[in-house]
Amino acid sequence: VGVAASAGILLGLPVLRLHGDYLAIVTLGFGEVIRVLANNLDKPINFTNGPKGITPISRPPIFFAPLLRALGIDPNPNVIYPLYLYFLVLAIVGVTILVNRRLEDSHIGRAWEAIREDQTAAQAMGVPLVRMKLMAFACGASFAGAVGVLFSAKQIFINPESFTFMESIGVLAMIILGGMGSIPGAILGATVVTVLNLQVLKGLSLWINELRNAGLTILGFNLANLPTQLEPAKYERMVFGLILVLMMIFRPQGFLPARRRHRELAGGGDG
Structure with a gap:
């Protein structure tokens, strides 16, 4: 999550002056650039393994397996894991919604709304544009990073063509x-x-x-x-x-x- 937030900040730095449709177009373009870059970072030094991707990716451990055994339930991974991942996704979605609700009602959320409405007026009222914009990129990227970790664990394999x-x-x-x-x-x-x-x-x-x-x-x-x-x-x-x-x-x-x-x-x- 921290790495994803840092990547979001690095992405946000070049596009600080953009907003609206132009910002959406540039971020979509950056996504495609990063995908192509990751697809070719297997030589001369192998960072991403290129199109072959990263495999195997270990799944999160079933921490409640001892409890299931104590109750006389066989923690068969083929049966338990789909349910485990399902409820894990629900938990992450719940945390994401809670954090977003709290952010929306905080001074950070109000600053983001002010920037969205009129960033010139927001800056005149003392809203730090650069810090707030970078924080928005970091928050969005951190949520994506958390779900990306879960996605890769579910697939046990990930490569640039997944995105x-x-x-x-x-x-x-x-x-x-x-x-x-x-x-x-x-x-x-x-x-x-x-x-x-x-x-x-x-x-x-x-x-x-x-x-x-x-x-x-x-x-x-x-x-x-x-x-x-x-x-x-x-x-x-x-x-x-x-x-x-x-x-x-x-x-x-x-x-x-x-x-x-x-x-x-x-x-x-x-x-």
């Missing part, structure tokens, strides 16, 4: 769908995008393939003649891009926006 540009776009789609600045919105957006990506698109592709293989004829058209390119899972980027465009046009505040953000957009629309 492609589409992963960043997916996270962006989650935030825009749910609503920026809203914790319930972030949860809703993450749920919708994950279900859409892992269930709906792939399920549609499997269903179309089954129809194609069955060779059914509907209204005189043989489904076996459906083009092989007709697989919704292949058009993930187009679907996410379309979702982002439609949301920005028809509901820029997201489905569950923060109360402050909702009032701002409603007031802007009335004006």
